[in-house]
Amino acid sequence: MNELMAARSLTTRPVVTLGGDAVAHVKDTVCDAGASRITGFTLTGRGLLSGPLKEGLPWSSVYALGHDAVMIRDRRGLVSAAVLTERRQSLRAEVIGARVLTEAGDEVGTVLDVVVEGGTGGRVVGFRVAASRRFVPGQSRHGRRVYVPRGVSATLAGRDLVLAGEAASHVADDLPGLTALVAGVPGHPKGSPP
Incomplete structure (x- = not known):
């Protein structure tokens, strides 16, 4: 079994490509409570004053969720944050x-x-x-x-x-x-x- 982690601990976790490029930070975890699965993450910029990004990270584009980072192959897996959250809610809200x-x-x-x-x-x-x-x-x-x-x-x-x-x-x-x-x-x- 893979490591278990609290969803709140994922907030601010860096999103990094397999090539080592830092892409963003996790803002919130999006889930399908009925299916009991993470469906993706909303993202925020990397700087101190950065706000939410218009892009989100669907679970299908996650290579691995680790203790220190969310790993992705490359930026091409990012989608519109609005599409990602259209039918799903954040774990916090749900x-x-x-x-x-x-x-x-x-x-x-x-x-x-x-x-x-x-x-x-x-x-x-x-x-x-x-x-x-x-x-x-x-x-x-x-x-x-x-x-x-x-x-x-x-x-x-x-x-x-x-x-x-x-x-x-x-x-x-x-x-x-x-x-x-x-x-x-x-x-x-x-x-x-x-």
């Missing part, structure tokens, strides 16, 4: 800040971030959630931040993230723990993935 609900309709948290797969994957694999004590029982604090894998235990319904009954047993405290859940690592302390 998911971040969404309510986290149980199947019974109880609100148990808020989505803080979306976790995506790097490399050539581009899948939305989970969510970082500010969870209430009702979601993660036994906590001495009012709540905590946990990672919930997407799939059977967590699905998007409109602007809400709905958790199945067993979702509390499938949470991780950090990205390596979420990686183990998503990859189905046997013996992981939080149980097997949904």
Whole structure:
């Protein structure tokens, strides 16, 4: 499995060609929440006072999404930003800040971030959630931040993230723990993935 990363961490990540030319910086991640995939990135210029670019980067033109940069073959893969975002929304607008609900309709948290797969994957694999004590029982604090894998235990319904009954047993405290859940690592302390 490729490295998992928070979508917010992609903001300002440089976009670089395989030849080493710096093209732009990521402004925002665009996704198809229904398909759970990154569909591209809106871009901003490279300078301190640079604004948004009229060009966007579709996922099909991404060679690899790495920890330090988004790699592309060359600038020819860029498209009009308006075309890129025409039917899609940024992750911020679509998911971040969404309510986290149980199947019974109880609100148990808020989505803080979306976790995506790097490399050539581009899948939305989970969510970082500010969870209430009702979601993660036994906590001495009012709540905590946990990672919930997407799939059977967590699905998007409109602007809400709905958790199945067993979702509390499938949470991780950090990205390596979420990686183990998503990859189905046997013996992981939080149980097997949904």
